[in-house]
Amino acid sequence: MVPSQLYRATVVDTPVSPFEGGEARYDADSAIVVEGGVIRFRGAFDEASRRHPDATVVDLRDGVLLPGLVDTHVHFPQLRSMAGLGLPLLDWLDRYTLPEETRFVDDAYAREVAPPFLNALAAAGTTSALVFGSHFAGAMREFFGAASSSGLRITSGLVVGDRMLLDGLYTTPERAREEAAALVEAWHGRGRLRYAVTPRFSLSASDDLLAACSDTFASRDDLWFTSHLNENPAEVDTVASLFPDRRDYLDTYDHHGLVNRRSVFAHSVHSTVPELARMAEAGASVAHCPTSNSALGSGLFPLRRHLDAGVRVALGTDVGAGNGFSLFKDGIQAYFMQMLLGPDGVQLEPAHLLYLATLAGAEALGLDGVGHLGVGMQFDAIHVRPAPGSAYDIVLSRSESAGDVLARTFALATTHDVAATWVGGDLVHARSSVLGDEGASAMTDPVPLHG
Ligand code: GUN
Ligand code: ZN
Secondary structure: OOOOOEEEEEEOOOOOOOHHOOOOOOEEEEEEEEOOOOOEEEEHHHHHHHOOOOOOEEOOOOOOOEEEEEEEEEEHHHHHHOOOOOOOHHHHHHHHHHHHHHHOOHHHHHHHHHHHHHHHHOOOOOOOOEOOOOOOOOHHHHHHHHHHHHEEEEEEEEOOOOOOOOOOOOOOOOHHHHHHHHHHHOOOOOEEEEEEEEOOOOOHHHHHHHHHHHHHOOOOOOOOEEEEOOOHHHHHHHHHHHHOOOOOOHHHHOOOOOOOOEEEEEOOOOOOOHHHHHHHOOOOOEOOOOOHHHOOOOOOOHHHHHHHOOOOOEEEEOOOOOOOOOHOOOHHHHHHHHHHHHHHHOOOOOHHHHHHHHHHHHHHOOOOOOOOOOOOOEOOOEEOOOOOOHHHHHHHHOOHHHHHHOOOHHHOOOHHHHEEEEEOOOOEEEEEOOOOOOOOOOOOOOOOOOO
């Protein structure tokens, strides 16, 4: 008999997009039964225990159980250079980011950074991520190896550039092709890992290099593509001058067949109406990164225009320009920024925030079976449990609707409130015992438990 677990909790999720009429689903003191990593039953606790008398009961009634969070844009080699404030994009890259990224030429350095980066994702409640990789193939081998042991669902790839970065970060089209082919062969489709073709941005990629990316992307029909797009006005102007024959920034990628359903573009703060229409037509997605857009002064994301055009939008932390690994923080920042747009903004309800941080990301990344906690879905979930007596605890314990739970969670929860993280039923992070060991400190360090 397959062992099963019965999680008893207050569960909130968004099985249907609130942008398309869906609502948050709120089940107080309910049960989720998991077998083989898949949710087999969701409903009343009494019925669950009658139907599954042998299931191991895990009592999570403190706090709330949410779907695992999905980060659609986060940079592995920027863990140690996070939170460099005060500069716009191109100066920030020169001052803080690119020098740090050159260090990944040393495999040992990458080996040291990869596990804490992955732990930080799991500790923040992120169960799936599209991770911008390193410029070095050796660093990517280290990263994929660590990602494989982490148990997380990771899509990532070698970052390539051949101009306007720093010496030491450049590749050639031939090398880009060869190294990508070897990484795809070794890691794509292995466990929970997938490969994403990743030119840094067209500012730092010649047409020949984008053509090499195109060859890799076209080599299989299940690879992903990601890059940056229309983040900052100086960047947009430079790209226009580097590609005088292209219609717009998006066309620098589109010309090479890099815009389709498996493409995810980070930022899109300054995209034009034709670019939005083209992304919608191609089924491409946008990773909205609000803390990054705020920190670098990139701009107020025109969510309304994306929705009106029919472009799929999800959330990304964009660590290290973003200010942390928590999608709760990026969710509430998205809300703040839409409010600041006044009549041009989208009034985001709490259900929109959860959707953007979960199912929208799973949809953007084509992760079927991930994004909510309905029957038949993977048990990718997080137990959010506030420290006793904290402001978050005080308001959460008085919340009796999905709206209240989610508004308070996005406004007040931090990574420290994520008590446990599961992927496909595997516990990949636990702040302290999830089996009710009240003696364990609520603030102990994250413990990686998988692999
Ligand atoms: N554009 C090119 N590289 C980067 C990066 O590392 N971060 C951000 N936010 N934008 C970029
Ligand atoms: Zn980025």
